[in-house]
Amino acid sequence: MKKKYTLGALALAALLPLAPLAAAQDDHPSVKRPFELPPSAELTYTVKANNHGIPLTGNGVITWQQGGGKYLLVTEARSGLFGKVLEYRSEGAVDAYGLAPDTYYEKRLRKGASTTTFRRDTKTIAFADSDDTAPLRGGEQDRSSAAWQLAALARAAPDRFTAGSEWKLFVAGRRGADTWTFKVVGTETIRTGLGELKALHFTKAPPKKDKGQRVDLWLAPSQEWYPVRLVFTEDDGDSFEQLLEKISKK
Numbered sequence: 001m002k003k004k005y006t007l008g009a010l011a012l013a014a015l016l017p018l019a020p021l022a023a024a025q026d027d028h029p030s031v032k033r034p035f036e037l038p039p040s041a042e043l044t045y046t047v048k049a050n051n052h053g054i055p056l057t058g059n060g061v062i063t064w065q066q067g068g069g070k071y072l073l074v075t076e077a078r079s080g081l082f083g084k085v086l087e088y089r090s091e092g093a094v095d096a097y098g099l100a101p102d103t104y105y106e107k108r109l110r111k112g113a114s115t116t117t118f119r120r121d122t123k124t125i126a127f128a129d130s131d132d133t134a135p136l137r138g139g140e141q142d143r144s145s146a147a148w149q150l151a152a153l154a155r156a157a158p159d160r161f162t163a164g165s166e167w168k169l170f171v172a173g174r175r176g177a178d179t180w181t182f183k184v185v186g187t188e189t190i191r192t193g194l195g196e197l198k199a200l201h202f203t204k205a206p207p208k209k210d211k212g213q214r215v216d217l218w219l220a221p222s223q224e225w226y227p228v229r230l231v232f233t234e235d236d237g238d239s240f241e242q243l244l245e246k247i248s249k250k
Contacts, residue, residue: 027179029168030137034156035098038148038224040065040250045242046193047077049085052238056081060242062227064148065250069094073144077242090144092118097139099149104142106174114174116142130175140170140177147217150182150202151225158221161200180204182217190218190229193245199228223247 042063049056058079065072075088085108092102100118106128107113114128123136134140141149146169154161161167163186171180185201199218218229228244 028135028137028170029179030097030139030170031168032096032138033098033153035149035152036155037066037071037094037098037152038064038155038226040067041224041226042248042250043226043244044193044246044248045077046245047079047240047242049079049240050238056085058085059245066094071099071145071148073148075144088144090142092145095138098152099141099145101140101142101145101172104144104172106143116172116174118142118172125172125177127172127175127177132176134170134172134177137170140172143171143173146171146180147219147227147230150217151219151227154200154219154221155225167202180215182215188218190220190243192228192243194223194247197222197228197244220244 042061045060045062047056047058047060056079058077060075060077063072063074070093071091073090075086076084077086078084087105087107089105090101090103093100102118102120104116105113116128117126118136118140119126120136125134125136125140127133149169150167153167161184163184165184167182169180169182170177182202182204185203187198188201189196190199197220199220202217202219204215204217214233216229216231216233217227219225220228226244226247227242230242232240
């Protein structure tokens with residue numbers, strides 16, 4: 001059953017680089033917006049990557065569960081050459097802002113496991129690979145939950161997601177956090193395992209005057225606004241792409 005929250009009632013990938021150090025507090029958006037969580041589901045993807053010039057192919061699964069004021073988001077990807085190349089796990093509560101992570105676990109190929117903790121009692125984010133902390137003001141996401149928070153916002157107010165509009169989220173990783181600005185590019189047709197789907201294209205560019213990662217994300221309104229394609233591109237040419245093959249609703 002869909003659960004919709006309003007302002008009055010309460011809103012990847014093996015090649016991802018480490019997030020920059022915690023952003024200045026004046027660049028920390030904390031905005032309550034209407035949101036509607038997508039239904040629980042298991043999504044299967046084909047995976048393509050370029051890791052230091054080595055092409056990789058494989059498959060991935062995103063398991064999304066929500067209910068009872070809590071959520072769990074698990075992302076796994078495997079390649080025929082290396083086996084499991086990544087595992088991300090984001091879990092926490094649902095509050096007035098939307099998804100409210102408690103922990104973010106990350107394990108990538110040739111990288112040790114790490115867990116970033118959102119400490120609600122002290123209102124700080126404690127990073128796995130840094131002694132720095134960032135403040136918790138409300139609405140913070142991790143590198144897995146950000147796309148699903150964006151989907152929840154779009155489900156609740158699709159008419160506001162027009163070409164050129166921008167949506168800011170404060171996003172935490174292994175060693176820091178910063179503001180991600182998602183810009184709506186427009187509606188595009190994506191060929192998936194479910195056929196051709198109309199999807200809204202979002203892009204997140206690196207901060208101005210800074211090299212870094214570009215994120216492209218496609219959310220399909222006809223498929224509960226689930227992510228149907230995700231592409232992460234680094235400034236050194238490395239890339240990671242997930243393309244939807246199948247959806248199993250739970």
